[in-house]
Amino acid sequence: MKNTNLKSLMEDMIELGLDHVKGVLWNLTPAELITEAVKKDEGVLTDTGALMCRTGKFTGRSPKDRYIVKDDITKDKVWWGDINISFDEDKFDKLYNKMVASLGDKILYVRDAYAGADPNHRLKVRVIDTQAWHNLFCYNMFIQPQNEDLTNFHPDFTVLAVPEFYADPEVDGTRQKNFAIVNFTKKVIIVGGTGYTGETKKGIFSVLNFILPEKEHVLSMHCSANIGKERGDSAVFFGLSGTGKTTLSADPDRLLIGDDEHGWTDDGIFNFEGGCYAKTIDLTQEKEPEIWDAIKFGAILENTKFYPGTNTVDYTDCSITENTRVSYPLKNVKNAVFPSVGGTPENIFFLTCDASGVLPPISKLTVGQAMYHFISGFTAKVAGTEAGITEPVSVFSACFGAPFMPLHPTKYAELLGEKIKEHKVNIWLVNTGWSGGEYGVGQRIKLKYTRAMIKAALEGKLVDVEYVKHPVFGLAVPQAVEGVPAEILNPRDTWANKVAYDEKAEKLAGQFVENFKKFEEYANEEILSGAPVVQDDSMLV
Numbered sequence: 001m002k003n004t005n006l007k008s009l010m011e012d013m014i015e016l017g018l019d020h021v022k023g024v025l026w027n028l029t030p031a032e033l034i035t036e037a038v039k040k041d042e043g044v045l046t047d048t049g050a051l052m053c054r055t056g057k058f059t060g061r062s063p064k065d066r067y068i069v070k071d072d073i074t075k076d077k078v079w080w081g082d083i084n085i086s087f088d089e090d091k092f093d094k095l096y097n098k099m100v101a102s103l104g105d106k107i108l109y110v111r112d113a114y115a116g117a118d119p120n121h122r123l124k125v126r127v128i129d130t131q132a133w134h135n136l137f138c139y140n141m142f143i144q145p146q147n148e149d150l151t152n153f154h155p156d157f158t159v160l161a162v163p164e165f166y167a168d169p170e171v172d173g174t175r176q177k178n179f180a181i182v183n184f185t186k187k188v189i190i191v192g193g194t195g196y197t198g199e200t201k202k203g204i205f206s207v208l209n210f211i212l213p214e215k216e217h218v219l220s221m222h223c224s225a226n227i228g229k230e231r232g233d234s235a236v237f238f239g240l241s242g243t244g245k246t247t248l249s250a251d252p253d254r255l256l257i258g259d260d261e262h263g264w265t266d267d268g269i270f271n272f273e274g275g276c277y278a279k280t281i282d283l284t285q286e287k288e289p290e291i292w293d294a295i296k297f298g299a300i301l302e303n304t305k306f307y308p309g310t311n312t313v314d315y316t317d318c319s320i321t322e323n324t325r326v327s328y329p330l331k332n333v334k335n336a337v338f339p340s341v342g343g344t345p346e347n348i349f350f351l352t353c354d355a356s357g358v359l360p361p362i363s364k365l366t367v368g369q370a371m372y373h374f375i376s377g378f379t380a381k382v383a384g385t386e387a388g389i390t391e392p393v394s395v396f397s398a399c400f401g402a403p404f405m406p407l408h409p410t411k412y413a414e415l416l417g418e419k420i421k422e423h424k425v426n427i428w429l430v431n432t433g434w435s436g437g438e439y440g441v442g443q444r445i446k447l448k449y450t451r452a453m454i455k456a457a458l459e460g461k462l463v464d465v466e467y468v469k470h471p472v473f474g475l476a477v478p479q480a481v482e483g484v485p486a487e488i489l490n491p492r493d494t495w496a497n498k499v500a501y502d503e504k505a506e507k508l509a510g511q512f513v514e515n516f517k518k519f520e521e522y523a524n525e526e527i528l529s530g531a532p533v534v535q536d537d538s539m540l541v
Helices: 011-015 030-039 089-101 132-141 198-216 245-249 289-294 367-376 409-423 447-458 498-516
Strands: 002-004 023-026 043-045 051-053 066-069 085-087 107-115 123-129 157-162 179-183 188-192 219-228 234-238 254-258 261-264 269-271 275-279 300-302 325-329 345-352 362-365 378-381 393-396 426-431 467-469 476-478
Touching (some): 030 051, 051 132, 066 198, 089 157, 089 179, 089 188, 107 132, 107 198, 132 275, 132 300, 132 325, 157 198, 179 198, 198 409, 219 269, 219 409, 245 254, 245 345, 254 261, 275 289, 289 325, 345 367, 345 447, 362 367, 367 409, 367 426, 367 498
Parallel strands (some): 002 023, 023 107, 066 085, 066 179, 345 426
Antiparallel strands (some): 043 051, 107 123, 179 188, 219 254, 275 325, 362 426, 378 393
16 A cells, blocks of 8 residues: 555554555645646636536435434434434445445545534544545645644544445445445444535534534534624524525624534634535625635635636536535635634524515524524525525424434524523524515515624614514514615515415414424423414414
8 A cells, every 4th residue: 555645643544444445645735635636637727726626416415315323322312313314333334344345446535634623622533535626625624733733643533435436225225326324333424426525524513413412512503603803792693505604604894713513612612614615606706705715726616617718617607506616724714713713602693595585584582482493493495505406495404404413403402592591692583585575476685685684783783773573473573774674674564465475474384383393392381482373273284
């Protein structure tokens, strides 16, 4: 075995059964990985210096093909079902061995890194890739150790990602040829049959979502976070892909902590990652200058295309997927804070892309409502965030990140409720979806209005304004926000047909109540008090 740039102990690779491969390239620099990727035709350089690659068949996550091995550690703690799908221990071992055996002629790229900016709660991660650009993605998205820390680096968890290896469903126990499987006992994640890099980072996120609340009483969160430049006030933004987490946290007037995954300790919040993974569809310098300026040498563009005859990216081109992406290290963001930590948040925003056009653009929640809406996690999956999604589909994703939450949602909600009460945090529900009608009839709420509403909340300008209670959801809706037309604040007023709005609101409320039935036996009275009021029982379908 040829070993280049060796900075860790090879005994770890031997234990994994990887002593038979053609070669191992350890902890290459971004420039070295880019050279490898271009040489191997994995990608091409754009005119900004970014590397542009394609992920193949899968341009988003495949949640139905993500598994957790059911063993002594997980059997009584994981919330098993359609989200956390169990996988047999023996079948994992056989599939792992097949995967390893297939690597005899491969050059492997190994990356040692941290997940977690707080040294007291970080995870040491080793990612082993067969593609150079995948390893560059891990360089961007995880936190890089100092060189002296690499010599005796022993990982807490290892990821083996081999997109060109396919499972045999009939033999291996998978649903399809692609898979992502977490094994907590062996502390290994295997990813095969898919070139979508998000599977690697979300696999590690799922591991932290199990370990931190269960063992360290730390709330793990699918959220973005930033800090005010003047007061140093932290803010947290919950929401699934497509709701605006990355865009809204990249605020030129605030310092970015991170755009996707964080933990909340007794001392404050910390980023799990060392980079950002932003959607780029219809990206412009004017609308999102922070993201635009970060796309330079070292950044990776996924599934974008050039203007014909140039190496200039056409961000309007969605012919491959709506889920075009860019990954870049936080050092590419001029407003990023280092280390990626902040104090206890003063404001938390639940972002939802409401395709029904019912929810207000911004509203304030009680603690009970906050816990209820957190467990509900209502939004719409927007085109491209998952395989098969071509237009908005209303969904409920517990904790605004159910696909990555191994424990029961009430575990995370109880931690959230404790912290809200202890620190008297303001909780806001922000609809970044539609107004004036449902999708196809109304219009998506303008980004500049959403930014103005969030700014007003952060600056305390919504403390003394008049609030009106939403008749169905009970949310406190402000009646005046600087920089926002008053007529859009009350969603019913934006609909030409008020009866149609009332019917749609009642229907959405019914969906909330129906969805929450699976959580009712675990929820206390305070959480249940946050539910919307449904007048027509026929809406509970």
